[in-house]
Amino acid sequence: MAEEFEALTRAFSGLGGLGVDESSLVTAISKWRKQPEKRGGFRSASHFFDSKGSFDRCEDTFIRAIEEEFSRFKDVMVEWAMHPWERDARWIHLVLHKDYPISVIVEIASTRSSDELLGVRKAYHALYHHSIEEEVAYRVKENYSGVRTCILFNYIYVPILYKTWMNNHGPLAWGQLLVGLVSAYRYEGSRVDHEMAKSEAKILGNSIKNASKKDPVEDQEVIRILTTRSKAHISLTFKHYKEMFGKSIDKDLVDESCLHEAAQCLESAPKYFSKVIDKAFEGAHKTGKDALARVIVSRADVDMEEIKKAYQEQYNAKLEDMIVKNTHGNYREALLSLVQN
Missing domain, CATH: 1.10.220.10 (Annexin)
Known part of the structure; x- marks a missing residue:
């Protein structure tokens, strides 16, 4: 185990300034495909993560360093290594502070278990010193009532004039829906x-x-x-x-x-995620490409087999084949490692 952690640390650290060892990282994904506890051990042992709080937080300097080394591949590797709570908290913060679709917040709030969503809220507190609820309530009112707002169009955002859209959708009601979703702690039994x-x-x-x-x-x-x-x-x-x-x-x-x-x-979360993935293949917009990494990484340990089945049923194609067709290099290999049995 110690040797595996050391190899992964070296891979993330780069090759003497020559770039990240992507092949070793893909190998790590393949070997640890269904062993999230190993990733937890890596976070605890690695200097890339701060383990003092309730979750193993990824150091901001590490994220910036990885971003300088490589582009799309980082979306898979950094998110794969992150604690799931932190990963979701960072995505929600990105939506609230950048031009990303509100659907990402709806997705996270509606597809995570009650305990997972509670963990995301704890992570958001630790990372940003605000609650998700207060951020959503404030920023839906302020940021999306400015010159433009952000709505969904086939799962990728489209900026439009605030006045036209808000004539039909009040920000207060919209905010109430989102706050209700992110603050939910649903009963998870079968009754x-x-x-x-x-x-x-x-x-x-x-x-x-x-x-x-x-x-x-x-x-x-x-x-x-x-x-x-x-x-x-x-x-x-x-x-x-x-x-x-x-x-x-x-x-x-x-x-x-x-x-x-x-x-x-x-x-049906699997059916929804299969649609997001397909739109990500179709779209050239950055948020569409990000969606591919976000969904595959976050669902690899959860319901990937159900997503693959739903994708096959809806689009009459295997998800693995579509990944091969639409992606390249180690980025493609990393995605394939996450979706294959």
Whole structure:
């Protein structure tokens, strides 16, 4: 074990100023593919990480050094080595302070377990000395009510004039949805109340039906259901919705960006992630390319097999084949190591 840590440390440290040893890093990914505890041990033993707090924090100087050595490959390697809480906290901070899609926050808040999301909030406290909740509440109001805002268009952001968009979407209601999602601590058991699920399916349907009079994102009952109910309950609610209204809620919310994203994530994370990956292959925008690394690294130890299956079903292609087709070099090899059995 000590020899493996030493080899990985040397690989990250570069070759005497000649660059990072990418081949060794790819080898590490392959060997430690399903052993996150080894990465935890590496973080604890490595001078690249500070282990004094509740999680092994990646040193900012290390991140800057890696960025100087190589470009896209760092997105895979640094995020792979990071503690998952820190990785998600840094992504949320990037969204709130840079031009990245709000969908990333919805994605993280809606697909992580209750304990994982709690850990992300703890990491955000330690890294940025603010809570995610206060940052979201403030920056949705301030940053996205300026000259432009950021909405989703096929999972990649499109800047548009604030006045046009905000005529139809109030920042307060939008902020309430996001704060509710990031502060959730959902029940994760299998028990569900069938009658309650039917009742709430009707509530959702009536709100969507009356969208011309009142946007569903401004409906407190809609926000309550999506931000507090267990995923098992929401899945059953969506099933009843389709039975009642003859159409999936996914299709009925297609014009409601954040609600649509939240519904997709809560109903089927693998299906949602397969869509994000496919759009990343299609798009040339930097946020699209970043999405490929973000999703594959964060889900490699969680539900990658389910994502591969969902991708095959939706696009009639193997995810591995699409990675080979759309990426190159050690970046491609690293991604393949993370998705293969």
